[in-house]
Each structure stands twice: as structure tokens, then as C-alpha cells.
Amino acid sequence: MKKIKIYPNVEKKKTIVLINPHPLKDREYIGVPLQLLAISSLIYKNYNIKIFAERTKKGDNKEKIFNEIKNNKNILCVGVTMMTGYQIKNALNIINKIKEINPEIKIVVGGYHPSILPEQTLNHKNIDIVCIGQGTKTFKELVEALDKSISLEIVNGIYFKNKKEEIIKNPQREFEDVNNFPSMPYHLINVEEYLQEMSLPKGKRVITYISSYSCPFSCKFCVEPLLYNRKYFALKPEIVVDDIERLVKNYKIDAIEFADSNFFVNQERVKRICELIIEKKININFGSCNGRVEQLLNFDEETWYLLQKAGCQSILVGAESGSQEKLDLIGKGIKVEQIEELAKVSKKHNITLVYSFMAGFPIPSKLMEKEREKILMEELNQTLDLINKLIEIKDDDFIFLFLYMPFPKNELFNLAVECGFKAPSRLEDWDYSVNEWNTEWTTPKFRKLVLILHDFYFPYASSKYAERHIQKFGFIQKIFHKIAKWRLKNRYFSFPFEYKLFRYYINLRASKQLK
Secondary structure: OOOOOOOOOHHHOOEEEEEEOOOOOOOOOOOOOHHHHHHHOOOOOOOEEEEEEOEEOOEEOHHHHHHHHHHOOOEEEEEEEOOOOHHHHHHHHHHHHHHHHOOOOOEEEEOHHHHHOHHHHHOOOOOOEEEOOOOHHHHHHHHHHHHHOOOHHHOOOEEEEOOOOOEEEOOOOOOOOHHHOOOOOHHHOOHHHOOEEEEOOEEEEEEEEOOEEOOOOOOOOOOHHHHHOOOOEEOOHHHHHHHHHHHHHHHOOOEEEEOOOOOOOOHHHHHHHHHHHHHOOOOOEEEOEEEOHHHHHHOOHHHHHHHHHHOEOEEEEEEEOOOHHHHHHOOOOOOHHHHHHHHHHHHHOOOEEEEEEEEOOOOOOOOOHHHHHHHHHHHHHHHHHHHHHHHHHOOOOEEEEEEOOOOOOOHHHHHHHHOOOOOOOOHHHHOOOOOOOOOOOOOHHHHHHHHHHHHHHHHHHOHHHHHHHHHHHOOHHHHHHHHHHHHHHHOOOOOOHHHHHHHHHHHHHHHHHHO
């Protein structure tokens, strides 16, 4: 006789609503809300967890969120994650609407930005509690305290407002080994809404996964040293591969996009993960693995061989700049020549590199505009020199260029303030988007050029990017590829007619999708 599964009546459980606001402006992004799954892993058996991404591949979910708030009278709290940037704007729009619907509902926020600026975050009238740092155990203790109506002062790792609207600062929580926590409860979301079709890593059912947290290095522009004090937390290889095997079995995934801040900290761990994937004959592609130039150059031939055989197709590399002066300024700990050397190594092993560069590092804003633009362009031209060399070595890699944006409280932030940066005094003023933050020392002409390079010339310089778009959108993409390579090589960016054509096409597609 077939056994009938009996599920608990979730309606009798109190509900926790968790929200991942959209992190980007005018761009599609579908990624598993890993931070929300992480904080759910210790509580989902005792509470009814409702996880909402503001946007998935099925569209906008804001109305679903607001309907849940209106119709569910059993909500214990609402948790919202925030990164510095455009996600703050989207988060506050959702939070403000929730408070309009139900002013009594408790709003808990966490993530990078609230962890760094908890007091400023709590000064927002509609935010009640901030979780700081690693949230898995903190959130469990917090919801249990809210459920039992006991004092929040017993919960380490939070700041909160008391009945008098005073900010209470509880002691910080020590970071715990992530191997002590359960695996990510992917079953709490509709995984089909988050699967992506990608060319890198190549797959029709690509899922986001994280195997480690933090980075032990101390780049001066990064917030991770502030949050984790350069401590590194990684899942054991056996757990990682068991998780991958489970994802393949349960959701028929064919590729994994890793979300680690630094996947390559420990060479032996990387080797073992690859060996286990090969031993278990898991047919999977993976990529977006974040790594540092000098670490990857120190990896032996066996590791590179295992990476390729196990299915690694792409590695993210924070190259940052073609100026040695700027690399030293930001504490990157590498030489420009090492970036070129890594390009040659990756070519040998047929693994695509995805380079991230920055431009517009802090210089005194009191200088005249022409003088500032000259300094900024000298720095950018050094980066373009390097990029052209990388394209000559291997023209199917991907290159991204971003304007430097000051993130609060790190070492480079302090220099930015010295150079004239006016740090926002309110949470809502940190809502800048990628390549739209007008730092005091950059000029309109410089910012426009960086945006065009980021949006158009660097992507289309990649033969792999162009090939994919030729297949999907037609012959004009081949013309875009040739023009992009010519402009980069000759350093001529005047009269960018092709970019205007490209923007017209993008805007046309966006308007059709909205209809």
C-alpha cells in the first residue's frame, strides 16, 4: 500500500516574509536569493517561510508581496536584504509600501550595507531592526524572540529600536563555521523561476550556488575585510559536491554559477572539489568563480587540468587597473604584467576569463576640470593599453569596466572623502547605480566614456560575446564587433553612431517587454 505523505499545517505556523529587492537598474537579473535561503535554513521547519525576489524571469513580484502583507494576518516579521547602491532604492520603496499597509509589522534588514552602517540604516523611520554580519543564527534567535514576545536584548548581532525609538546596540556575534549549518533549502523557492539559460557557464538550466564566504585579502576598496575581519569560511569539498549532485538530481540543472567572493583561496580544496565531480561523473559546467591573479598564477598544472576536466568554463578576475600606481594605491598586491601572464595561462587551458576593471579612482576634486580630466584619462589609457594586450592574447575573454564608487568605511573610502567625496548622511541617498555615481573628481565627459565602454565597446570586443549575439540577433552584431575592436585599438571614440543605434535597439526591446 502506497504511503501518504502528511505535511504539517503551515497555516497554523507564523509567517516570515523575506524579500530580495532588485539590485540593478534597467537590467535583467535573475539569481537565487542565497542570503535569504541561508537565514531560512535553521527556521523553515518551525515557521512558514515566504521568499520573494522582486523580479524573476516570470516578471515583477511586487504586487504578490503586497498582497501577502494585506491578506496574511499571521506575519511575524518581514526581512529585507540590502547592498549599497540601487538595491537600497528598491528596498525602501517596498518597505515604505509595506508600512502603509500595516504600520505595526516589524521590518528587519540585513546584508552588506546595513551591517556596515547599522545606525544610519535604523534612522530610517520604517526600519525596526538591523542584523549585522552573518545572519543565519542571529535571525533564528531574533524570530524566536519576536515569536515569544521577549526582549530583543538577548539577541547578539542586532541593533534595534525600543518603544521610545531609541537605538539599542547589542553585542556583535562571533562568526561560525558554515559547515555547522544545513545546506541551502532551495525547496523554499520555485527554482524554475530562477534558472537561467547562459553561454558562460554554458547551460540551459543554470543555478546560483555559493561554497564559501569572505576573502582573506585586504583590497582597500572592498567591504569584506570590514565585515569578516579577513576571516575565510568555506564548505568542505564533500559538502559542496553533495550539494551539486542534489541540485542536478532534484532540478535537472546543467550548470552552476558560483557566487563566492574568492573561490580559489585554497588550492587543495579546489582540487578536491574537481576530483569529486570527476569521480562521481557529475556532468556539469560551472563558472563565474571569483579569483585573484597572483593566487591563480601559483596554481600548478594539475589544478588547471582538473578545473578544465571537471567543467570549469570561466573565472572572474578583479584586474582593476592597467596602472601600476593605482594597483598599489588600492592594495591589490599584483603587477600589471601578472594580469597578462594569467591571460596566457587561461588560454592554454581553454578557460575564459572575465575581467573586472575600475576607472576614476580618487584625485583631489579642487583641481581644475581640465586638469582632472587629464589625470583621469592618463589612468584610463593605461588600462586601455592593458586591455588591448589582453585582447591580442585571447579575444574571446570578457571585459567589464566600472566607475569607482566609494563604499562606506573601507580604506579607499577615507581617501575619497579627503578628495572631496560627500558621504550620504541618510540611507536613501546611497541608492546609486553602476556607472551613475557622479563622484566629485570625475567629469561628465569621462563618465560618459566609461559608460559607453562598459555598455558597448568592451562586450562587443569579445569574439565569444559577438558570436552569441550574431546567432541570436543577426548580422549587425558582427559589424558591432569589428567597430568595437577598431575603436579600442585606435583609441577613437568620437561620434559613436553605432552606440546610439545599439541604445535605440535596447530601449525598443525594453518597451516591448513592458507591454
